[in-house]
Each structure stands twice: as structure tokens, then as C-alpha cells.
Amino acid sequence: MSTSIPKVFAAxxxxxxxxxxxxxxxxxxxxxxxxxxxxxxxxxxxxxxGKPMIxxxxxxxxxxxxxxxxxxxxxxxxxxxxxxxxxFQRRVYEVLEKIPKGKVTTYGMIADAIDSxxxxxxxxxxxxxxxxxxxxxxxxxxxxxxxxxxxxxxxDSEGSNAKRELLQNEGVKFDGDRVSESCLWKPRA
DNA sequence: TAGCAGATACCTT
DNA sequence: AAGGTATCTGCTA
Numbered sequence: 491m492s493t494s495i496p497k498v499f500a501a502x503x504x505x506x507x508x509x510x511x512x513x514x515x516x517x518x519x520x521x522x523x524x525x526x527x528x529x530x531x532x533x534x535x536x537x538x539x540g541k542p543m544i545x546x547x548x549x550x551x552x553x554x555x556x557x558x559x560x561x562x563x564x565x566x567x568x569x570x571x572x573x574x575x576x577x578f579q580r581r582v583y584e585v586l587e588k589i590p591k592g593k594v595t596t597y598g599m600i601a602d603a604i605d606s607x608x609x610x611x612x613x614x615x616x617x618x619x620x621x622x623x624x625x626x627x628x629x630x631x632x633x634x635x636x637x638x639x640x641x642x643x644x645x646d647s648e649g650s651n652a653k654r655e656l657l658q659n660e661g662v663k664f665d666g667d668r669v670s671e672s673c674l675w676k677p678r679a
Numbered sequence: 680t681a682g683c684a685g686a687t688a689c690c691t692t
Numbered sequence: 693a694a695g696g697t698a699t700c701t702g703c704t705a
Contacts, residue, residue: 578690597699607688608699614690616698631699638698645698653698 503556561659593675
């Protein structure tokens with residue numbers, strides 16, 4: 491085991507800021523992005539570690555992230571640092587990884603699939619450290635409206651807009667302010 | 680059919 | 693043992 495300190499890489503692509511936190515075993519501890527021009531993505535991701543080294547520099551994983559946001563890639567095998575999330579979160583994220591690109595599912599359906607409750611699933615999804623690699627943006631409320639999406643710790647309309655944009659880039663169709671039924675995917679218990 | 684309580688269920692500390 | 697929730701459902705109009 492190496493003992494180097496964790497590193498934050500931060501870079502911009504098409505006007506968006508991206509940041510990732512890599513641990514001393516080259517695993518991804520967390521990721522964040524922001525559409526408006528603030529430093530919050532790097533700051534936010536840095537809070538996951540003690541005193542990470544901040545490197546304002548691009549990184550292959552950041553490029554991958556940017557492509558994911560454009561819907562131009564599917565999440566590849568990324569080494570996630572699963573040790574610092576709870577077993578319940580891991581159960582939820584396991585389902586998230588199965589949602590096909592271009593589809594969405596609901597908090598309630600995930601809850602049914604893993605024998606839990608919708609609100610508990612909501613809290614787990616909300617604390618996803620790896621957006622958009624773990625595609626928490628593909629979860630909507632039972633109403634099929636866009637629902638919530640927090641960016642860098644803040645829960646506001648900016649996040650919802652970003653969520654909708656991500657989904658549309660992936661080919662999800664909308665019927666007014668609702669995701670069209672044809673894009674609903676149900677996880678198997 | 681849109682809006683709003685109230686009610687669960689259940690995870691986290 | 694208490695607190696919090698990125699929900700759900702049924703009741704209103």
C-alpha cells in the first residue's frame with residue numbers, strides 16, 4: 491500500500507467545471523461538477539478527504555465525466571472507493587448501475603426491488619459520491635416529473651435543470667414536464 | 680388533475 | 693432512541 495495523500499483534479503470542459511478526488515490507491519473517492527462558474531465542484535469534492543492536494547489539471551477520468559454529461563459515453567469500469575459508503579448505499583447504487591442509458595426508474599421501484607422504503611432510497615441516492623459515474627440522475631419520483639438533484643451540496647432549481655439536461659442528452663424523452671412512460675425502466679427484484 | 684397534508688417506512692448517528 | 697428524508701397516496705376542490 492502506498493501512502494501518498496489523496497489528490498483532487500479539477501478542469502473545465504465546455505463551460506462546466508469538473509472535479510474528482512483520487513485516493514492513494516488510485517480509486518475514485520468522489521466526483522462533482524457544476525454548470526455555473528463557481529469553484530464549488532473542487533471544494534465540494536475536497537471535503538471528502540482530510541487535506542487533499544488540489545491539482546488544477548485535466549485527467550482521463552475528468553474527460554470521461556465530460557463525455558458522460560454529454561451522453562456520449564456509458565460509464566466504464568471505474569475503480570470506486572466503496573469502503574466509505576454504507577452497505578445500504580451499496581445496495582442502492584448497485585441498482586443505479588443497472589439502469590440503462592436513456593431510461594429512468596423511480597425511488598419507489600428501487601425500494602421495492604431491495605425491500606426498503608422510498609424515502610430511505612431517496613437519502614441514499616442523494617448522497618451518491620460519484621455523479622455521474624453512478625447515474626443517480628436516472629431516478630425520478632413516481633409522478634415522473636424531473637424531481638430533485640443536488641449539486642455540490644445545494645438543492646435548488648439549478649440541479650433540476652442539470653438533471654433534465656443530463657437525461658435529455660442520454661435520449662430520455664419528455665412529455666411536457668414529465669418523463670414519457672416509454673422511458674420507464676423497472677428494476678428486477 | 681393539480682396541490683397538499685398526513686402517514687409510513689427505514690436509514691443514520 | 694431520536695431525527696431526518698432527492699417519497700407516496702389519497703383526499704380535496
